[in-house]
Each structure stands twice: as structure tokens, then as C-alpha cells.
Ligand SMILES: Nc1ncnc2c1ncn2[C@@H]1O[C@H](COP(=O)(O)OP(=O)(O)OP(=O)(O)O)[C@@H](O)[C@H]1O
């Protein structure tokens with residue numbers, strides 16, 4: 470908290486929607502959204518280790534916000550601009566393509582100031598997979614088999630839960646086992662993508678659980694109940710939703726009992742909830758795919774088929790774009806396109822001086838990923854120009 474530093478007062482010009490320059494001192498930039506100025510950067514910044522602080526003109530005070538999502542590693546040299554009224558687009562220079570585009574978004578519905586980072590992903594990276602269905606239907610068994618067969622392709626979103634660990638369950642692997650009071654506080658602080666009370670306990674998917682998998686370049690699998698699936702549907706995380714049903718209610722009960730992990734009372738509770746879940750699973754528009762887990766091998770084949778893996782011989786991990794954005798001179802915005810002017814060396818072609826960042830097809834957003842970005846060399850800087858050349 471305190472007064473705005475001199476550089477801000479000097480450099481805060483009226484926002485120009487088409488052209489922007491580094492309004493910075495050292496490696497910091499200032500972007501105005503309404504009455505708030507978002508200062509991004511780490512230079513000489515002992516206070517905001519997250520790299521973000523906000524000056525509120527109404528209160529004349531500095532605020533260090535709570536920062537959600539995967540944060541970029543501290544960087545030197547970036548452009549920042551307002552994009553779509555409430556997102557700040559940050560272009561990190563001297564950086565690979567998969568690391569250079571970030572968005573900072575204000576998170577509403579919090580009593581305190583909360584912002585969230587979202588990494589820009591070039592192209593349409595594979596969507597996370599949400600698998601739901603009643604307890605005992607075989608979700609975990611299907612997921613384990615998929616992860617065993619394709620270990621480099623899929624990663625499991627490790628949920629938090631307040632239930633006690635079962636024999637053989639490991640903290641941080643099967644679940645993050647936690648106290649209710651701690652989890653409730655984390656939910657209030659906006660750390661969860663979704664959460665629900667299930668069979669008398671609290672379960673939830675933290676933003677970090679999903680980010681860790683994406684950071685490893687893998688496709689995330691979430692094993693969550695129907696309430697959670699609905700919350701994810703309503704969130705910024707674009708996913709594929711799969712519902713798994715049992716061949717019959719009797720078979721579900723048989724499997725739950727045979728697993729031997731619950732008391733009789735807990736089994737009864739899970740079976741009561743199963744009726745409800747089977748009903749809700751049919752809700753129009755919630756699930757993209759329905760599977761019946763009767764014969765396990767057939768169900769597993771159907772799962773692989775809908776994920777496009779039925780003909781797969783070797784696993785291929787999700788690819789990362791390996792281009793490189795050099796030092797940035799300036800940038801301008803035209804519709805959904807950002808034209809980035811780079812400082813190129815003598816060895817580079819003139820056409821590589823201008824890079825177009827196309828945001829017309831972006832999906833998702835903070836605190837998850839912003840997918841669907843496109844980057845390519847702008848037109849050749851010859852007198853006649855030439856066609857665009859894709860970067861990746
Ligand atoms: N197709 C199948 N036929 C027979 N048994 C099965 C089949 N699929 C899974 N099972 C068995 O059913 C039991 C429950 O499976 P699993 O633990 O995977 O269910 P789940 O849906 O993950 O349950 P929960 O939601 O409680 O975690 C396990 O003992 C598993 O081996």
C-alpha cells in the first residue's frame with residue numbers, strides 16, 4: 470500500500486486501443502483497467518514477488534492481489550496491453566513460443582483483489598478429459614489402465630479430499646488428503662476449479678492439480694462426480710465430458726461390495742447417491758459421451774476409440790511449439806490480431822521482423838489455459854509483399 474511511484478504518474482497516458490508501447494521502468498509495465506492500474510514485472514520489486522500489484526485510483530492505494538493459476542517464471546522484458554476489456558495480454562520477449570504469451574485476468578466475485586494468470590497455448594492442444602459416474606462403476610480402473618498404456622500422454626488430476634485414506638492410498642498420488650477447515654479456506658481463496666460434497670466428504674480439483682499436468686505436456690484426466698462435472702462445464706476449462714454407467718444397479722452394488730473399501734453404512738450411502746447420479750448423468754448437454762462399463766475390455770476399447778486412440782501403436786506425447794520470439798520493439802493491435810515488431814539481428818530475414826499473433830480463435834482463459842492462439846510471420850517486408858508464412 471502507498472503512493473504510486475513517480476514512473477507511473479509520469480507514464481500513465483490515456484489508453485490507445487490500437488498502438489501501445491512499453492510503459493515501463495526497467496522491466497515493469499502499467500496497464501489501466503477502469504480505475505485500476507495493473508503493474509506487472511519484477512524489477513527492483515521486493516514487495517510483489519508474484520510480479521503483480523494494483524494501484525486503485527479510487528482509494529489511492531496499492532494492493533498486492535492474490536494470484537491464481539500457473540504463474541510465469543519472473544521475466545525481464547515484456548509488452549503488456551489491454552485485450553477484450555478485462556484481460557491483459559502479456560508478451561514475454563526472448564522466449565520460446567510455448568512460454569511467450571500470457572494473460573492476466575481480474576477474478577470477480579471475491580471480496581479481496583484476486584487475479585489469475587493463464588498461459589497462452591498455440592493451436593488446439595488436446596482438451597482435458599472429465600470422467601464421471603457412480604461410485605464403483607469402474608472409473609478409476611479405466612483411468613489406471615489408460616495411464617498405464619499411455620504414461621507420457623495422460624496425467625491424473627490429483628484431487629483434494631477430506632475423506633480418510635484407504636489402505637494403499639498415498640497422499641499426493643491418489644488424493645491430497647486434507648483437513649476440512651484448510652480446504653474450506655483454500656476454496657474461499659479461489660484455489661479450486663470445482664469442489665463438491667460427495668458421500669459426506671468434501672472433494673475438489675485445485676487449479677494447481679490441472680496446471681501441473683498441463684505443465685508436464687500431458688493431457689489431464691479428472692475423475693470427479695456429476696456436480697463437479699457441471700461446475701467444470703461452467704468454468705473456463707474446456708474439456709471432454711464422459712459419463713460411465715453400470716450395466717445394472719445390481720452389478721454396481723456387487724462391485725462396490727467386492728471392492729471391500731467401504732463400511733455397510735457407506736455402501737448404502739453411495740448406492741443412494743448412485744441413483745441420483747445416474748439420473749443427473751442424463752441431463753442434456755452435460756456429457757459429450759456415455760459409456761456402459763459391462764465387459765471391462767470392451768468398455769476400455771470404447772474409451773480409447775472416442776479419444777482417438779484405438780489405432781495407436783506408439784504413444785505420442787502432446788507436442789510443444791518450439792519457435793522463439795526475440796527481443797520486441799513494439800506492437801500494434803488490429804481487430805483480433807497483434808502485430809509484433811521484433812528487433813532482429815543481421816542474420817534474420819526481414820520477414821521475421823514482424824510476427825502476427827492471431828487471437829480470433831482463443832478459447833478458455835484464466836485460471837486455466839488460453840488455447841487456440843495462432844502465430845505466424847507477417848507479410849514479407851518486400852515492396853510487393855508475399856503470403857504469410859506460418860511460424861510453427
Ligand atoms: N467391467 C467391470 N466388471 C467387473 N468389475 C469391474 C469392472 N470395472 C471395474 N470393476 C471393479 O469394480 C470395482 C470398482 O471399480 P473402481 O474402484 O474403478 O470404481 P470407481 O468408479 O472409480 O469408484 P469410486 O467412484 O468410488 O472411486 C473395482 O473392484 C474394480 O476392479
Ligand SMILES: Nc1nc2c(ncn2[C@@H]2O[C@H](COP(=O)(O)O)[C@@H](O)[C@H]2O)c(=O)[nH]1
Nearest residue numbers: 604628664665667672673674692693694697
Ligand atoms: N467433485 C469432485 N468429485 C470428486 C473429486 N475427486 C473424486 N471425486 C468423486 O468422489 C467420488 C468418491 O470417490 P472415492 O475415491 O471416495 O471413492 C467419486 O465419484 C469420484 O469421482 C473431485 O476433485 N471433485
